[in-house]
Amino acid sequence: MSTLDQVVEDFETFGISLEDNKLVEKCVDLCQQYGIDSEELAASWVSYSTSHGVDVPSEEALDQLERDILAKKKKKTHTANTGFKFYDATNDSFGCEDGGQDEDLLAAYGGTPSQQNKRSYAPEDGSSRKRHVGPARSISAQFSPATLSASVAMPSQMYSSRTNSGRVVATFGDVNKATWTASSKLIPEVSCLAMGGDVPLTEAYKHMFERVRDVGEALDDVITDLADQMTNLLGPDEPAHLRMASHETVSAVGRICCDSVGHLNAASVLLEGSRKAAAGDAVPLDLSSLKQFSLFPGQIVGIRGVNATGNKLLVQELISGKILPPPSDPVSITSGLGPVQVVVGCGPFTTSDNLLYEPLTDLLNAVQNNPPHLLILLGPFLDASHPLILSNELGETHEAVFNRCLRIITSALENLPTQVVLVSSSRDVCAPMVYPTPPYNVGGGVTCVSDPALLSIEGVVMAITSTDVLFHLGREEISFPPQGSDRLGRLTRHILSQQSMYPLYPPAEGMCVEHEQAETYARLPCTPHILVIPSDLRYFAKEVEKCVVVNPERLAKGMGGGTYAMLELHSSQDRHTMVSSVVTKIVKV
Numbered sequence: 001m002s003t004l005d006q007v008v009e010d011f012e013t014f015g016i017s018l019e020d021n022k023l024v025e026k027c028v029d030l031c032q033q034y035g036i037d038s039e040e041l042a043a044s045w046v047s048y049s050t051s052h053g054v055d056v057p058s059e060e061a062l063d064q065l066e067r068d069i070l071a072k073k074k075k076k077t078h079t080a081n082t083g084f085k086f087y088d089a090t091n092d093s094f095g096c097e098d099g100g101q102d103e104d105l106l107a108a109y110g111g112t113p114s115q116q117n118k119r120s121y122a123p124e125d126g127s128s129r130k131r132h133v134g135p136a137r138s139i140s141a142q143f144s145p146a147t148l149s150a151s152v153a154m155p156s157q158m159y160s161s162r163t164n165s166g167r168v169v170a171t172f173g174d175v176n177k178a179t180w181t182a183s184s185k186l187i188p189e190v191s192c193l194a195m196g197g198d199v200p201l202t203e204a205y206k207h208m209f210e211r212v213r214d215v216g217e218a219l220d221d222v223i224t225d226l227a228d229q230m231t232n233l234l235g236p237d238e239p240a241h242l243r244m245a246s247h248e249t250v251s252a253v254g255r256i257c258c259d260s261v262g263h264l265n266a267a268s269v270l271l272e273g274s275r276k277a278a279a280g281d282a283v284p285l286d287l288s289s290l291k292q293f294s295l296f297p298g299q300i301v302g303i304r305g306v307n308a309t310g311n312k313l314l315v316q317e318l319i320s321g322k323i324l325p326p327p328s329d330p331v332s333i334t335s336g337l338g339p340v341q342v343v344v345g346c347g348p349f350t351t352s353d354n355l356l357y358e359p360l361t362d363l364l365n366a367v368q369n370n371p372p373h374l375l376i377l378l379g380p381f382l383d384a385s386h387p388l389i390l391s392n393e394l395g396e397t398h399e400a401v402f403n404r405c406l407r408i409i410t411s412a413l414e415n416l417p418t419q420v421v422l423v424s425s426s427r428d429v430c431a432p433m434v435y436p437t438p439p440y441n442v443g444g445g446v447t448c449v450s451d452p453a454l455l456s457i458e459g460v461v462m463a464i465t466s467t468d469v470l471f472h473l474g475r476e477e478i479s480f481p482p483q484g485s486d487r488l489g490r491l492t493r494h495i496l497s498q499q500s501m502y503p504l505y506p507p508a509e510g511m512c513v514e515h516e517q518a519e520t521y522a523r524l525p526c527t528p529h530i531l532v533i534p535s536d537l538r539y540f541a542k543e544v545e546k547c548v549v550v551n552p553e554r555l556a557k558g559m560g561g562g563t564y565a566m567l568e569l570h571s572s573q574d575r576h577t578m579v580s581s582v583v584t585k586i587v588k589v
Contacts, residue, residue, distance in 0.1 A: 002027075002028055002031040002032075002037050002038035002041075003028070004021075004024050004025070004028060006037075006038045006482065007024050007027045007028055007031070007038040007041070007042075008024060009038075009487075010037075010038040010039045010041070010042040011027075011038075011042045011045070011057075012538075013039075013042065013474075013487060013488070013537055013538060014042055014043075014045075014046050014536075014537065014538060015538040015539075016042070016045070016046075016057065018057060022059065023057055023058070023059065023062070026059060026062055027041055027062070030062065030066060030070060034070045034071075034073070034074055036070075039474070039475065040475075043475070044065065044069050044070065045057065045062075045065060046536065047069070048061075048064075048065045048068065048069055049061070049558065050557060050558030050559070051352075051558070052064075155354065155356055155358075158559045158560065159351060159358055159359075159559065159560060159561060160358075162560055162561055162588075164588045165362070165561065165588055165589065166366075166587060166588060167587070167588045168585050168586070168587055168588075169539065169563060169586050169587070169588060170539055170540060170541055170584075170585070170586040171541070171583075171584065171585045171586075172541035172542060172543075172548065172550075172582070172583070172584040172585075173548075173568075173580070173582055173583035173584060174580075174583060175583060175585065177570075177583065178339075178568045178583040178585075179338070179339065179568070180341065180370065180566065180568060181341070181370065182338075182340075182341040182370075182371055182372050182373045182417075182418075183337055183338035183339075184417065185337050185338070186337040186338055186340065186373065187373075187417070188333075188340045188373050188374065188419075188457055188458045189332075189456075189457075189458055190374060190419055190421065190447065190455060190456070190457050191455070191456045192447075192449050192453055192454065192455060192456075193454040193455065193456050193461065193525075194454070194525070195452070195453075195454050195501075195520070195521050195522060195523055195524065195525060196519055196520045196521060196522065196523030196524075196525065197520035197521065200449070200450065200453065200454070200521070201436055201438060201439070201450035201453075201517075201520075201521040202438075202439065202450075203438060203439075204432060204438040204441075205438065205514075205517060207432065207434040207512070207514050207517075208434075210514060210515065210516060214515075214516055215515045215516070216280075218515040218516045218518075218519045219255070219505065219515060220274050220275050220276075220280075221519060222255075222300060222500075222519065223253065223254060223255055223272075223273070223274040223300055224274050224276065226253065226300040226321060226322060226498075226499070227239065227253035227274065227277070227300075227302070229322040230253060230302040230319055230321075230322050233302060233319050233322070234251040234253070234302045234304060234319065235251055235304065237250065237251055238251075239251050239252050239253050239277050240252055240307075241273075241277065241278050241279075241281070242254065242271060242273045242278040242281050242282065242283040242307070242313065243278070243281055243283060243307075243310045243311075244307065244310060245307060245308060245309055245310035246306070246307060246308070247306065247308055248306070249304055249305065249306055249316065250304070250305070250306070250307065251302065251303065251304050252271065252273065252277075252278070252302070252303050252305075252313070253273070253274070253277070253300065253301070253302045253303070254271040254272050254273040254274065254278065254282075254300070254301070254303075255271070255272045255298060255299065255300055255505070256269060256270070256271065256272075256295050256296065256297055256298065256299040256300075256301060257269075257270045257271075257272050257282065257297055257298075257505075258270065258297055259284065263476065263478075264295065264296065264297055264476060264477075264478050265478060266287050266478060266480065269284070269285045269287065269295060270282045270283065270284055270285065271283055271285050271301070271303065271313065283307065283311070283312065283313050284311070284312045284313070285303070285312070285313050285315050286305075286312050286313065286314045286315060287315055287480070288314075289305075289314060289315060289316055290315055290316075290318060290480070292479075292480055292481060293318050293479065293480050294320065294477060294478075294479040294480075294490055294494070295477065295478055295479075296473055296476045296477040296478070296494065296503075296504060297476055297504065297505060297506065298503055298504045298505030298506070299320065299321070299494065299498060299503060300321055300498060300503075301318055301319060301320055301321065302318075302319035303315050303317065303318060303319070304316055304317040305317070320493075320494070320497050321494075321497030321498045321499070322497060322499070323496055323497055323527060323545050324496070324499055324524060324525070324526050324527045325526060325527065326526060326527050326529070326546065326575075326576050326577060327459075327461040327526045327527075327528070327529065328526070329456075329459055329461075330459055330575055331458065331459035331460055331529075331571070331572050331575070331578065331581075332458045332459045333458045333459070333460065333569055333570065333571045333572070333581075334571055335570070335571045339568045339569055339570045339571075339583075340373050340374070340457060340458060340460070340568070340569040341372035341373045341374070341566070341567075341568055341569075342372055342373065342374045342375075342376065342457070342566070342567040342568075342569065343363075343366075343367060343372045343374070343375050343376070343564065343565070343566050343567075344376045344378070344464075344532055344550070344552050344564060344565040344566075344567065345360075345363050345375075345376070345377050345378070345552065345555045345564040345565075345589075346377075346378040346466060346534035346552055346553070346554055346555060346564075347377070347378060347379050347380045347381055347383065347425065347428075347466070347554065347555060347556075348380060348383045348386070348554060348555070348556045349363075349377075349381060349405070349555050349556060350386075350556055351556050351559065352386060352387050352388075352556075352558075352559075353387070353388075353559075354388070355382075355386075355388065355394075355401060357405060357408070359555045359556040359561050359562065359589050360405070360408075360409075360555065361408075362561070362589050363555060363564055363589055364408075364409065364412040364413070366589075367412075367413065367416070367418060368412065368413075368416065371413075371416045371417060371418045372418055372566070373417075373418065373419065374418065374419050374420075374421065374457065375413070375418050375419070375420050375421070376421045376423065376464065376532070377409070377420070377421070377422050377423070378423040378425065378451075378464065378465075378466040378532075378534055379422070379423060379424055379425030379427065379428045379431065379440075379451070379466050380425040380427040380428040380429075380431075380466070381402060381405045381406070381422075381425075381428055381430075382398060382401055382402045382405065382428060382429045382430060383427055383428070383429070384427055384428065384429040384433075385427065386429075389429055398429045398430055399430055402428075402429070402430045403442075406422075406440075406442055406444065406446075407444070409446070410444040410445065410446060414445075419447065420445075420446040420447065421446070421447045421448075421449060421455070422439075422440055422442070422446055422447070422448045422449070423449055423450075423451055423453060423464055423465075423466050424437040424438060424439050424440050424448065424449070424450055424451045424466065425437060425451055425466040425467070426451065426467070426511070426512070427466075433512055434512045434513075434514055434517075435451070435467060435502060435507075435511060435512060435513045435514065435518065435522070436450055436451060436452065436514070436517050436518055436521040436522050437450055437451040437466075438450055449464075450521060451465055451466045451467060452464060452465035452467070452501040452502075452521075452522055453465075454524075454525075454528065457569065458569070460529050460530065460569050460578060461526065461528045461529050461530070462528060462529065462530040462531075462532060463501065463524060463528040463530070463531045463532070464531075464532040465501050465502075465532070465533055465534075466534060467501075467502060467511075468534065468535045468536055469495065469501065469502050469504070469533060469535075470488065470491050470492070470533055470535040470537050470551065471535050471536050471537055472502075472504050472507070472508040472511070473491045473494055473495075473503075473504055474487070474491055474537065475508070476504060476508075477490075477491065477494075488537065488538070488540055488542075488551070489542060489544050489549075492531070492533065492544045492549045493544055493545060495524075495531070495533070496524070496527055496531070496544065496545050496547060497545075499523055499524045500518075500522060500523050500524065501522045501523075501524065502518065502522055527545060527546065527547055528547060529547065529548065529577070529578040529582070530547070530548045530549075530550065530567070530578065530582065531544075531547050531548070531549045531550070532550050532551075532552070532565075533549065533550075533551055534551060534552055534553060534554065535551050535553065536553070536554065537551065537553075538551075538553070539551050539552060539553040539563050539565075539586045540586075541565070541584040541585075541586060543579050546576070546577040546579055547579075548578065548579055548582045548584065550565050550567070550584055550586075552564050552565035552586060553586070555589055556589075561588060561589040562588075562589060563586050563587060563588055563589060564586070564587060564589060565584060565585070565586050565587075566584070566585050566586075566587060567582060567583070567584050568582070568583040568584075569581065569582055570582070570583070
């Protein structure tokens with residue numbers, strides 16, 4: 001049951017302050033009434049507020065949220081449990097829930113479903129949010145062709161009326177020593193590094209061809225690899241079989257999973273062993289002796305405990321993965337040529353009520369006024385969950401809009417010394433809906449890399465991803481005590497300790513993970529100097545395990561603008577870390 005403090009903390013994770021006690025009490029009542037926790041309520045509020053243009057929670061807004069989202073979810077859950085729909089007075093019909101499958105199948109093969117059974121879907125992560133933009137400027141004139149419908153090219157005043165453009169909302173490092181000016185003498189060397197394999201992902205691969213046996217082997221290899229690395233942490237004894245009864249303390253390594261369908265909780269935690277050490281068997285865990293823990297499905301952990309009966313393992317010590325050493329290659333940035341300037345922006349790059357790309361326009365204008373050495377843009381560039389895409393209100397193809405977006409980027413920067421890196425996204429309408437996501441196949445003098453990717457910028461290793469792994473982990477993680485001091489830092493630490501850019505298994509709904517490819521192209525070979533993980537969660541820049549972690553958030557958020565990050569990389573005397581040599585600020589677009 002969610003408490004008042006939990007509600008306040010979960011809303012603050014999204015940057016929302018609940019100062020009125022009545023609002024907090026109402027949120028607790030909603031959690032109890034609809035059987036949800038405060039984190040799910042906060043996520044529902046973010047989705048509702050951004051799509052309806054509501055910035056500050058109020059009693060009236062919460063009432064509307066209850067009617068529009070919570071009540072419908074409860075009705076949908078009831079329908080799924082009974083197998084029948086409620087009587088629908090609008091079309092004078094009722095029946096089995098699966099009655100619309102024929103229409104969905106017809107639409108999948110290019111047919112036109114009847115309007116009577118037409119259904120629309122919105123993603124849970126709140127990415128299909130209404131966003132308003134201001135009048136188009138010359139740099140984005142290409143986004144208003146005659147082929148676009150009025151709803152696509154109609155500007156609004158909300159975005160242009162914002163008053164916080166250019167405001168710095170977060171910093172990291174010694175901001176006083178930052179110049180934020182790129183030296184023309186320095187042309188940094190930028191390259192893409194291999195991750196779990198020998199080479200980086202550079203082209204598309206066949207997906208949807210995975211066999212169950214191959215997936216099992218890939219998942220088992222992850223357990224075995226981390227088990228070998230955690231041997232010294234578990235003690236001299238060999239890991240025991242999970243079901244072996246013993247009154248002595250034994251060690252084991254395995255994957256955290258849930259014993260039922262639903263969210264993980266302290267009473268439903270299983271440890272699944274490797275084929276070699278436990279024949280793939282699983283055993284329930286008793287966590288009552290631990291003073292603190294943080295677990296999520298798919299996490300590889302080392303355990304020391306007692307399994308007196310062979311049916312349940314009483315955990316006495318928990319080891320959450322292993323932090324890798326830093327990169328071995330030296331950083332080649334010198335103080336004589338000045339620091340490297342990097343700007344990072346993450347999509348969506350346009351507001352949800354049109355395709356004028358006003359936030360992207362403003363970012364490109366800022367880059368033109370103060371050109372950095374490197375501009376990193378992470379997709380999606382044309383979000384597949386954009387309302388205008390879902391409603392099919394475009395007067396041209398998706399590829400035409402996507403290509404126009406790329407042309408406006410290249411044309412705006414063609415006379416600048418700035419290098420441009422585009423990071424693909426499985427949310428992009430023109431990209432394969434698979435993870436790891438192959439790079440875009442575009443020219444124009446830009447560098448395209450996969451999602452995730454590992455970059456070397458004059459020896460500074462930067463791991464980047466366009467997938468909202470923090471949000472996905474946050475929805476599945478359980479921790480004790482529940483009131484953690486640094487939840488965002490804890491979620492980030494999972495990525496580093498699991499040595500994977502997407503350690504969650506099973507993946508979040510809507511994520512199509514190719515596990516064989518992920519083992520090759522999504523595992524970390526070292527702890528990077530910088531980790532860029534854009535998320536719908538609140539922006540931040542902080543140090544985690546001697547790694548500078550940056551969440552620039554989204555360039556477009558709801559009906560207003562979002563944020564982007566600026567990084568300044570200085571020369572470092574310590575070859576093991578860049579923490580003291582990186583200065584970061586997060587700026588409102």
